[in-house]
Amino acid sequence: MSNQTKPSKTWNILVWIAQALVAIFFLMAGASHLMMPLEKLAVTAPWTKDVSEPLVRFIGFAEFLGGIGLLLPSLLRIKPQLSFWAAIGLMTIMLSAIIFHISRGEGAMIGIHITLILLTGFTAWGRKKKAIILPRSE
Numbered sequence: 001m002s003n004q005t006k007p008s009k010t011w012n013i014l015v016w017i018a019q020a021l022v023a024i025f026f027l028m029a030g031a032s033h034l035m036m037p038l039e040k041l042a043v044t045a046p047w048t049k050d051v052s053e054p055l056v057r058f059i060g061f062a063e064f065l066g067g068i069g070l071l072l073p074s075l076l077r078i079k080p081q082l083s084f085w086a087a088i089g090l091m092t093i094m095l096s097a098i099i100f101h102i103s104r105g106e107g108a109m110i111g112i113h114i115t116l117i118l119l120t121g122f123t124a125w126g127r128k129k130k131a132i133i134l135p136r137s138e
C-alpha cells in the first residue's frame with residue numbers, strides 16, 4: 001500500500017470508533033425489534049403499538065443486518081466496501097424514522113436519529129474517502 005492510500009492511524013481509529021458505536025446500537029435495536037414481545041417493546045418504543053407487528057419485525061431485521069454489514073466486511077476485509085453501503089442503508093432507515101416521528105408529532109424523538117445519521121455518515125465518508133479498508137489479498 002502506498003503512502004497515498006494508507007489512512008492515518010488517527011482517522012482510522014476515529015472511524016472505527018464511530019463504526020463500532022453505530023453497529024452496536026443497531027445490533028441491539030434490531031435484536032429488540034426482532035425478538036422482544038410488542039407489549040414490552042411499546043414501553044420504550046411507543047410507536048411499535050401503532051404499526052403492524054410484521055413491520056416492527058422487518059425494521060428490526062433491517063437494523064440487525066445493517067449492524068452486521070457495518071462491521072463484518074470491514075473486520076474480515078472481505079468486500080469491505082459493503083460497510084459503506086450498510087452505512088447508507090442505515091442512514092436511510094434513520095431518515096425514514098425522522099419523517100415518521102415528525103408526522104406523529106414526536107419531534108423530541110429525532111435527536112437520537114440525527115446523532116445516528118451523523119455518526120453513520122461519518123463512518124460512510126471515512127470508509128469511502130479517509131480511512132479506506134482494502135480487501136484481503138487473495
